[in-house]
Amino acid sequence: METNKIIDMAESNLIHTYNRYQIVFDHGNGVHLYDNDGKEYLDFCAGIAVFALGYNNKKYNDAIKAQVDKIVHTSNYYYSEPMALAAAKLVKASGLDKVFFTNSGTEAIEGAIKLAKKYAYLKDGSTDHEIIAMNHSFHGRSMGALSVTGNKKYQEAFGPLIPGIKFADYNDLDSVKALINDKTCAILFETVQGEGGIFPATKEFITEVRKICDEKGILLILDEIQCGMGRTGSMFAYQQYGVTPDIMTCAKALGCGIPVGAFVAKADVAKALVPGDHGTTYGGNPLATQAVSTVFDIFEEENILENVKEVGKYLEEQLELLAKEYDSVKERRGMGLMQGLELNIPVGDVVKKAMDAGLILISASQNVIRFVPPLIITKEDVDKMIVILKECLQ
């Protein structure tokens, strides 16, 4: 179909929840995407930090295709080999003990909230526990996940949200302490804030919150949906801080495009959920968990973490130079291949110009360009990106 026909058909039939770019993507290869008219784009978005392995990875594609020919879905009444393998690999990679597979990041957050509440309920029998979340956070759009998303713009029209959620300032320990009381059952934040503008947690903040949680019997929930799965140079970002959460949420790159998420917990926390407490029809089905299992294998075989460390450092250096050179750039923030440039000029214009020049960028918050490329990106790709970005900043 012609590009404008596809766009017209989509617009006339879809609920208008996105202002989409006028591009129809057709296929991808490595770090490149190709639109319906054959134009090539260098991709620094990766489907919003999802497609870590690059497009058209043969091993990934073959594993998915083989699984489709065997079985796609059976429900959670039964076991499957991919489910067992994926859970074991996620447990090993996370340093946690027990996994529940979901279909999205949002659902992983929902599950984490329910687990924290049930754990606290079993301790004291009360049903009015509170959760402390952070301003400028993002955890998803369902009623529960929206309730812990510290962004009034997203929440406003949808009240009443779930009660008992309080918001502290990220990286501000005193603001967290001020909200803690006997009802606090969990403190939830992203190890690196993504949508909020690429803010890594400070070492002090995360270490001190962990300490407070230990002292007071509060659960620490870290949202690794965007910053996890190797993006910052370790499998999960918290591993670079020497801190382990009680519950961790994961999605985006977990299945590299097959919709799958998970919440993962320490054993003594996880056992609060018993049969009947939580469930999902699709969650962890053989196709989704085959994707997860294969993703972990490819991470090892292709030394993905090594590449993130090396190219992430290079990207960071190049963006630092850019920030020094251009008045329109306020600062660089980020870890590994999760970087942000805060601008003094409208970000939308820069992203649009880049798009026209064949470079896919995305924004975060109001004024930040977000760089979340496929994790197989090379230094040469970074160089190419910088050349185009400089033109767009002129």
Ligand SMILES: *Cc1c(COP(=O)(O)O)cnc(C)c1O
């Ligand atoms: C994307 C994201 C979510 C929501 O995940 P979905 O798969 O879109 O439901 C939650 N938390 C963070 C940090 C995210 O980046």
